[in-house]
Amino acid sequence: MAALEVCGITKRFGSLVAVDQASFAVEAGRITGFIGPNGAGKTTTMRIAATLDLPDEGDVLLDGVSVLDDPRGARRKLGFMPDAYGAYPSTTLWEYLDFYARAYDLHGALRRRRVEEVLEFTSLSALREKEMAVLSKGLKQRLCLAKTLLHDPSVLILDEPAAGLDPRARVELRELVRALAGMRKAILVSSHILTELAEMCDGIAVIEAGRIKATGSVHDVTRGIQTAVPVFVRVLEDADRLERALLELPGVERARREGQGLVFEHQGSPESLAGVLAALVAAGLRPVEFTPRAMGLEEVFLSLTEGKLQ
Ligand SMILES: Nc1ncnc2c1ncn2[C@@H]1O[C@H](COP(=O)(O)OP(=O)(O)O)[C@@H](O)[C@H]1O
Ligand SMILES: [Mg+2]
Numbered sequence: 173m174a175a176l177e178v179c180g181i182t183k184r185f186g187s188l189v190a191v192d193q194a195s196f197a198v199e200a201g202r203i204t205g206f207i208g209p210n211g212a213g214k215t216t217t218m219r220i221a222a223t224l225d226l227p228d229e230g231d232v233l234l235d236g237v238s239v240l241d242d243p244r245g246a247r248r249k250l251g252f253m254p255d256a257y258g259a260y261p262s263t264t265l266w267e268y269l270d271f272y273a274r275a276y277d278l279h280g281a282l283r284r285r286r287v288e289e290v291l292e293f294t295s296l297s298a299l300r301e302k303e304m305a306v307l308s309k310g311l312k313q314r315l316c317l318a319k320t321l322l323h324d325p326s327v328l329i330l331d332e333p334a335a336g337l338d339p340r341a342r343v344e345l346r347e348l349v350r351a352l353a354g355m356r357k358a359i360l361v362s363s364h365i366l367t368e369l370a371e372m373c374d375g376i377a378v379i380e381a382g383r384i385k386a387t388g389s390v391h392d393v394t395r396g397i398q399t400a401v402p403v404f405v406r407v408l409e410d411a412d413r414l415e416r417a418l419l420e421l422p423g424v425e426r427a428r429r430e431g432q433g434l435v436f437e438h439q440g441s442p443e444s445l446a447g448v449l450a451a452l453v454a455a456g457l458r459p460v461e462f463t464p465r466a467m468g469l470e471e472v473f474l475s476l477t478e479g480k481l482q
Contacts, residue, residue: 175358181230205369208379222252251320261305310341406433
């Protein structure tokens with residue numbers, strides 16, 4: 173059983189179907205990127221999983237606990253970091269965390285220990301007596317993450333945590349999220365910017381216009397896409413000759429000049445691609461480079477979504 177299971181949820185706002193029968197799961201110790209353009213339904217899905225809104229259909233299970241049947245039980249399993257949260261300028265970091273620790277029913281020595289632990293984990297211990305007003309965006313984000321960890325939840329839902337962070341703060345956030353996955357937490361992280369998630373995630377769920385378009389490891393999602401793979405090739409001979417030879421071969425769709433060589437689009441099996449290389453050699457050309465380009469997350473995303481806005 174996955175730690176986070178989104179089971180066929182649908183959410184309507186009037187005539188708008190914000191989330192349309194969305195299903196996916198996140199296992200303990202895994203980080204799943206929830207990717208989709210603005211308005212795709214990420215926040216709505218996350219808010220339902222966090223018991224802050226009710227679905228019209230479907231359910232979400234947190235460690236097997238239904239958000240509909242037992243929302244209080246589900247909340248104990250869950251740490252939710254919303255995309256926008258209140259800041260209390262004249263509150264110290266300690267006071268802020270202590271307040272939320274009380275809200276989670278933590279008492280006495282245990283409460284002090286938990287506040288110290290989450291400050292330590294997010295490297296904020298030295299700032300405990302500072303007021304929130306002095307914090308940079310990156311530090312506020314870390315404080316908010318610290319808050320979501322107070323009750324040691326097994327599932328973390330982070331809505332656009334990297335938005336607006338500078339590169340260093342993003343790297344620090346990524347390291348923290350990775351460390352949390354190492355503690356066997358199931359983590360769902362949303363973004364509309366793929367490069368924010370690319371190095372952080374074990375898997376992705378792509379959403380567009382309320383529908384889940386693909387789920388799985390980046391590798392599986394990429395493999396499932398039937399699009400041509402760009403291949404860079406350079407030969408010792410003339411590029412015009414190369415282009416003429418290439419365009420006659422099966423599986424080769426287009427070719428364009430790039431630097432000293434050509435990039436052609438190949439559609440077909442690895443065997444067919446090997447056949448292209450063999451045919452070039454048989455035609456008297458001498459390839460010195462022949463490099464299929466792996467599809468990055470950006471390409472996966474673009475080929476799965478059509479840029480539909482709601
Ligand atoms: N409370 C609401 N009332 C009406 N429409 C809403 C509400 N919340 C979200 N929506 C709409 O639902 C769609 C999905 O929004 P959201 O889940 O915030 O997308 P995302 O987080 O992927 O950008 C959008 O079209 C948005 O305008
Ligand atoms: Mg959102």
